Amino acid sequence: MPFKSRKQKLSQRNLVYGLCGIAALLVGIALITTNGAGTSQHNATGVISFNLGSLINTILNLTNLTRNSPTGPPGESFIRIRPLDNQGCSGCNGNAVWSLPNYYAENVLSLISYMKPNVLERYTSGPLNATMLVPTVPGDPVMNVAQFLNASVDACNCYLIPRINMSIGVANVLIQAKALRQFPVKTKMKYLSLDWWGAFARNNSAANVTTLFTQLYGQGWKGIGINGCGGEIANALTYPSFVDVCVTTSDWQPNQQQLKIAQSESNIKKIILYIDFPSEMQKFSELNTDQEANVMSNLASLQSADTYKLDYNLLQVLTFNSVLNGTIWDTSQRFTSANGIWHGESLTQVFKGLEKQYNS
Secondary structure (H helix, E strand, O other): OOOOOHHHHHHHHHHHHHHHHHHHHHHHHHHHHEOOOOOEOEEOOEEOOOOHHHHHHHHHHHHHHHHOOOOOOOOOOEEEOOOEEOOOOOOOOOOOEEOOOOOOHHHHHHHHHHHOOOEEEEEEEOOOOOOOEEOOOOOOOOEEHHHHHHHHHHHHOOEEEEEEEHHHOHHHHHHHHHHHHOOOOOOOOOEEEEEOHHHHHHOOOHHHHHHHHHHHHHOOOOEEEEEHHHOOOHHHOOOOOEEEEEEEOOOOEEOHHHHHHHHHOOOOOEEEEEOOOOHHHHHHHOOOHHHHHHHHHHHHHOOOOOOOEEEEEOEEEOOOOEOOEOOEEEHHHOEOOOOOOOOOOEHHHHHHHHHHHHOO
16 A cells, blocks of 8 residues: 555545535535425436435535544553453453453552553453453452453543454454443543554555544544554554554664654644564563663653653563463562662652653
């Protein structure tokens, strides 16, 4: 799929606006020439076949995105934990399952309550089974997925953004997205994040991209994001309202190419920066804890309304053999050196300080 310049995309948008104007003019003509039944009258040159209702529906579809302009996810503070995931799980019927081995729901809720973010970004991945039980501390009340997600947003008075993998195809994406919009969580899901965007964009036409976003926004999503780490940000044709960009592991700085492209897209209302998974997080985990704290401190200090908001990774599965078996990188268990500049704080404490300084 060829890269479209900003000028080309603006021309495409102007063409749509022009077509809307022409369509509106035709409606006016039709109203004058019809007998009220929605079909035009005979004239000297023959019969003009004209369905007014169909034309009006077309106009509404063309102008829907203009009237309901998508927004970026509100909030200053973003954290990333993914306790429910459907990747790498055979026998799960495609549903997300608990993805943090040897961790309980209470462990996750405690981290969220401590950090108090505005957004749980990509908190889930894949279809959700509301009645499936999640692991809880022995002796504590049992908790299902719906109860856990409600407890999660209660813990921070925030909202969550779910993730969908684009490799499943447009039809399945639409099915999953509709189910997520209807999921019984008290703070309804209004923002959706699409992963594996680069591969999808390279293998699909502009018409397929348009169909995808038009139908997703038609489901009621207020904003849709894409993962720009794989490139092809511009091939989203001005539809996404936010984008994830990545950190380069050679210097632990924001990927300037991805950032520049995202900043050039006027439709992008928010840019979220994070350390990608799996290889980038694996390399990050090989740094010592003081270095990890220094990297995140630098990335936090570079934030602004015109650049990005940093997504603080708190728990991350590193060895991803399956969602039920993996090694966890846990900020609450990684401590900086006692005589260093971070005074022996855990990475969770360091990140909380950075969040308070740069994201409040």
